[in-house]
Amino acid sequence: MPSLTRRLAASALWTAGCVGAALMVPGVAEAATGLAEAGSLGQVISNLRSVIVGLLVGLATLFATIGGVRYILAAGEPGEVEAAKRSLRYAAVGYAIAVLAPVLVQLLQQVVGA
Numbered sequence: 074m075p076s077l078t079r080r081l082a083a084s085a086l087w088t089a090g091c092v093g094a095a096l097m098v099p100g101v102a103e104a105a106t107g108l109a110e111a112g113s114l115g116q117v118i119s120n121l122r123s124v125i126v127g128l129l130v131g132l133a134t135l136f137a138t139i140g141g142v143r144y145i146l147a148a149g150e151p152g153e154v155e156a157a158k159r160s161l162r163y164a165a166v167g168y169a170i171a172v173l174a175p176v177l178v179q180l181l182q183q184v185v186g187a
Contacts, residue, residue, distance in 0.1 A: 083145040090138025115182060122178040126171050133167030136160050 140160030147153035 079145050079148070083142045086141045086145065087138055090134055090141070093134050093138075114185065118178055118182055118185075122175055125178075126174045129167055129171035129174065133164045133171060136167060137164035140164055 137160075140157050140163075143153060143160060144157035147157055
């Protein structure tokens with residue numbers, strides 16, 4: 074059983090991660106509503122990029138929070154520590170894809186000629 078300090082730290086980390094992910098939702102919703110009202114294909118692609126990046130960052134933040142909480146609560150158990158590290162790796166991959174999303178959208182714009 075994890076100590077009280079570990080549980081409090083895990084609770085604080087979990088709360089911070091949930092608040093961070095919740096703060097990203099309004100931006101994603103705003104960009105998603107702009108998809109339908111765009112006047113050109115370039116604007117649609119730009120709005121789509123905003124939605125994709127917002128979702129990726131939110132999901133990566135959630136995985137980072139889960140990984141951090143699992144790592145804190147692992148208490149040195151090798152299987153749990155490895156699962157926590159795997160979650161943190163997935164979060165890093167999510168952030169990397171979010172950073173590369175604008176580049177991928179730029180390539181898409183060049184392909185379709187917008």
